[in-house]
Amino acid sequence: MTHKVTTVWKEKMIFESDNPGGYSFNLGQTEENNDPYKPLRPKAVMLSSLAACSGLDIVSLAEKMRITFNDLKIKVEGELTEEHPKTYHTVSVDYHFYGKDLDESKINKAIALSVDKYCGVMEMFRQFAQVKTKTHFHNH
Template sequence: MDTHKVITSWKGKMKFESDNPSGDIITMDSGPDNGGEGSGLRPKAMMLSSLAGCTGLDVASLIEKMKLDVEDFRIDTEGDLTEEHPKTYHTVRVDYHFYGKNLDEKKLERAVNLSVDKYCGVMVMFRQFSKVETNIHYHHTK
């Protein structure tokens, strides 16, 4: 069984630093409206980044394995928060954007679906508390 451990340290006011098993450190802070200085990432928004990063790593790996011709790839992730505290994401939209001259739409859709349905553990976790909608957008370049 794998276990991940991170250590998060208070740096004053509303600012925290958190390490990662990779050794990298991120800074989290709230905005001025919540007593912070806005000098770091917001924890809830980082969850959206984690979701995009997880599925993105899957799709990038599959693009390579399938030898697909993709010039660029972007994931736009939006989460709608509940009105009442504790505010949680009730709906999340994940939009995959692929750019290239020779996009194989069928194989790219398969790569996304494999990530969404089989490989991305963060996606599975999100589905425990929110509705997750996914869309794929193809941008054919000349």
């Protein structure tokens, strides 16, 4: 399978990119707080992609494994090198599960499957960064 995207320069430091699903979004950087383009920073989008990839695995596995939770938040933090080209050298992925009577054992199994087997973005990150994961359970 091949993914293709087209990215077009809009103006200043703003680019618009499509994706295979057909939706477009803006990338770049701006000094303006109310920039109408609301560009996403390219490196930060990589962290969001990592969270979404693993999250998609976990939600899919949860359905198959009959795991229930009310909410899932994935917080990803990347530490950049000091020298150019600045790349992530360490990435922390924190999974936060919210719900009543969370089945920690099953949830941990779903996370392990995502981290070790299914998440292609996680595997790509491992090629250039140390990836640390941690799980937090918020029972209420």
